[in-house]
Amino acid sequence: MTASTTTPASTTTPASTTSPEPTRRDFLYVATTAVGAVGAGFAAWPLIAQMNPDATTLAAASIEVDIGGIALGQVVTVKWRGKPVFVMHRTPEEIAAARATPLSELPDPVSDEERVQKPEWLVVIGICTHLGCVPLVHQGAFKGAFCPCHGSDYDTSGRIRVGPAPANLAVPPYKFATESKLVIG
Amino acid sequence: MTGHPTYVPRSAAAKWLERRLPILGLLHSSFVVFPNPRNLNYWWTFGGILSFMLAAQIVTGVILVMHYTPQSHLAFASVEHIMRDVNYGWLIRYAHANGASMFFIALYIHMFRGLYYGSYKEPREVLWLLGVVIYVLTVATAFLGYVLPWGQMSFWGATVITSLFSAIPLVGDTITTWLWGGYAVDNATLNRFFSLHYLLPFMIAGVVVLHIWALHVPGSNNPAGIEPRSDKDTLPFHPYFTIKDGFALVCFLVFYAWFVFYVPNYLGHADNYIEANPMQTPAHIVPEWYYLPFYAILRSIPSKLGGTAAMFAAVLIIAFVPWLDTSRVKSAAYRPIYRIFFWLFVACCVLLGYMGSKPPEGIYVITARLLTFYYFLHFLVILPVLGLVERPRAVPKSIAEAVLGKKPHPLSVDAHP
16 A cells, blocks of 8 residues: 555645655555454444343253153153253163164264263254254154154154254253253253 | 436426435436336336335334334234234234235246346346345345244244254354354344344335336346337336336236235245244244245255255356356347246246145155256256357347337337327
8 A cells, every 4th residue: 555556646745656655644544444444343243242142041051850750751842041852761672773773874973872871861952953943753764753844864862864954963961960850951 | 318308397496406406307317208118018017016015015014013022922912913903903914924925926027027038138237136136135034024923934934044054064053043142043033033124124125226226227128128229219207107017016906905805824824823832843844935946945955054055056146147148139039949948947946936835755855856956057057058059030120120010100200209
């Protein structure tokens, strides 16, 4: 940005049109633009950041679930951070089906052992990893969960088997506080 | 384009205003004496119809906001309140909801008319690009508006469409959380969608002004696809085209009113009369009809990122048509092979829409994939190659010749004021 190229000749002093030295006007031009650009960035940030989750949303972080009453083979759906979480009390057949599947058949290969803390309890976020629908439990070819929106099929470990979803159903952070109390989050 | 009288203010008030802001002269030259090709057919009336529909949507929308509550626990009930308690609320809401569909019907006819008659070609490329901007803004506005009643289809439509952004590598989840203002679609999402749904129509109106400005530089294209050469080729906007546009608008409004009064829910979905439930997805999610072709393209690619990219590409490719079509002849009336491919493309779009309305299984998936392939083939191969290999028919020398035949016609002089 030199005076000879950016400043109209009529507004510059005769010296600046011939001199390669930057003028005071060039300095002011560059300095004002730089400060203005940085200032615009700082001013824009709050306008963008206000759209991120607010304090009340962040505060609703963990829930407790009483699992004592969930029968074998039953699935209970609880709400955590606005999302459904499936708490599945799996039967021995379901566990066996999940564990008998070779990893080579899985689009997102993870063993069933890595996805559960106790074999009979599968805890997964009930949001299809494709486009966010809630799959129907115990449906589809693998009897785990089937998403009606675009046909993603999950097995009894919540792993994607067929369909457009790219990943397995997510496992939320959870722990067993007692034998019958599950804490999610 | 000369030969039409310029504006001369007559009253003292008009003279006073014109010296200070020459807006009367601008309106006069744009909408009274503006020279339009004399051969414009009824496919050219949809621009006026769209202007009317935009105004109608803004008026009904502003009124609905006087009775609607953008809060996740109250929104659904407030829409029912509009339907049952507000004076003529049912009429205004049905007019607004069906008005969106009418807007898209007119918009798609307007776009296909441009594709048929080559209205995007030199010197109208910027006019076409502004039209694509209007289309994209309209798609966004309609999507945001459909979320506001907070029914099951509102909620899950919002979830599916915003989740498209989670397909973006690395930053996808951060972006969706930012769009939602939470970890799922919720009250924060509803609030911002309401804010943007109110904003975007006014942005559309702004781009419409640019669109008309860009239209009035070269003037309208016409069925012959040749530029006017003399005053014999044109007629003044008023009264010839004000009455033609007005008549077409009235016919269109009869069609619109039939939907509003007789089948107001035909184009909607029954599931949207169930309040949003974040814990349960309806068994069969379908977007509004005007998105179905793009929805079919999204589903036909068996990969999350690929499907999302294909869907956005299907919209954006429309912007490149002026440079993809290599033919120098504008109108399909003189392009015998393009005319066939044009109707094949129309059929492809309609069939894609049908596939988008069907569950993603069996024959529908395969057909949708073939149609998706053909959709892109039309733009990327057929349009460029056809312009090079097709032998167009002889184009008439002038618009007057196209209308009146080669013999000089006695009316050709009299019809011109």
